Amino acid sequence: MTALVYLEQTDGAVDEPSLQAATMASSLGGGAEVHAIVAADTAALAPAGQLPVDAVQVAVHEAFGSYAPLAVAEAVVELAGRLGATCVVGPGTERGNEVLAHVAALLDLPLAANCVAVAVADADARVTRVRWGGSLLEEARVDAPTLLLTVQPHAVAAEPGAGDPPSVETFTPTLSEAALALRVVERVAAATGGVSLADARVVVSGGRGAGSEEGFAPIEELAELLEAAVGCSRAVTMAGWRPHTDQVGQTGTKIAPEIYIACGISGATQHMAGCKGAKRILAINADREAPILQSADYAVIGDLHEVVPAISAAIRAARSG
């Protein structure tokens, strides 16, 4: 069998979720030949060095000067057809899922998004994929001559690939008018300042237990002392106490700090889907039975309005002493 994997690149380097997708594609077994496709506006952007694939094809077109999801999908479909690929894999990122969904629509084939495992035997493909942002898994059978899937980020560890670097070739894909028209026409840089929630080493978050917009004052104070980002739960944004950009969760930001300090947050699945990447969780909660205590490493039982200012005071005392 032949597998084709779509790789996303940043500044000429293959992104980690794409390396993971390539690793899963190369583990499909049966001596599968794995080809990779990258899209670039110049052949100079071909990935260099070792990759867990046999060959790399660079789809070169001026349309790829900015992100153009349908154009990428058309290039993938063209190459998959030429290779006779029986499996097309992408990273389970926002854009990987978008490109593979376009591929699925163009080919009228099923797509299994965000898979953590795949087993292919003859014409029988079985996948395990995530639901509810990872709070639930689904085992499914895919009925298709060509298996389309994306790989959930961090489901497998990326392997660099052994032996010689893959061969690299270029081709110019044929793109439709619709594909050429659907592209990013402008980039707006994010406002700078403050610690970004997604990249913060420490996140201090408040939930319904904060009680009000003003109730976040002690949380902000502790965050400042720890040079941390401030987060919140969905209940808080729905109440209008904090902007959605602060929301940690399945439909908010996914975080991966050294420690996540969750204050007055019960631990709904929606919230926990956003902080699975945290190395450690400290829950400060008045309710000893709150579900978050089953996912946390440390807990303090008590009202955050009492506990959090006490922690801030103890940090100041430790620093001045």
Added chain:
Amino acid sequence: MRVLVCVKRVPMTGGTIVLTDDDRAIETRHLGFTISPHEECGVEEAVRLVEANGGESVVLTLGPTEAEEQLRDAMAIGADRATHVVTDGQEWDPQATASAILEAIRADEAANGPFDLVVFGNESADAGNFQVGIRVAHALERPVATGLKALTVDGGTARCEQETAGGRDVYVLQLPAVVTVKEGLNLPRYPSVPGRLRAQRKPIETRTPERPAPRLAMARLVVPEGEGKQAEVLGEGAAAAPRVVEVLREIGVLT
């Protein structure tokens, strides 16, 4: 302008997920239901667009009889009418879902003219397949932008802003178009009591197509094993603060 917004009924799962005995669904006897979060913002956006530009907003769902609750919720916020593609409660796979939605759109457009905008959530909260909106856009031969956090309609075009790690990427689509949106696009309003009363009188058209055989066929659901953690309790109330400081120091986030 005419705007269609597609929504999905999903359970409010709370703290832990419990499955039914056959492992094919979430046990929902003790759970409430809601519109999937991204789509709640889709409904609000559709209503705002029609408030600003005039026209009509229509809400559509594919789901069991009980999903009428979510259609009434959307109409309480301001959608003018609804289409309910009624299922027997079995899950439909993404291709079947997209086909049924497409048929409903074609029927509505044949009677009332094209929708300027068809709005989906970027992905449903439960199944998370990330593809129904894109499939419908392909079938309608209309452009589609996904994951929108901002949307501005000006005459015949829609400016669509998508959040990225470094800021925002902008697409400009010619209408008619399809968009998929994310929570954070707006803050959905709470339905008023008069809004709820009006919603009871708004029309719901029903359709009952056959469910095709799934090509992405769910076999069973599995609740992933937790790490079996039970938090180490550092203390109670303010007295725990010194111990917290010790822990922060041990893990190297306090200098």
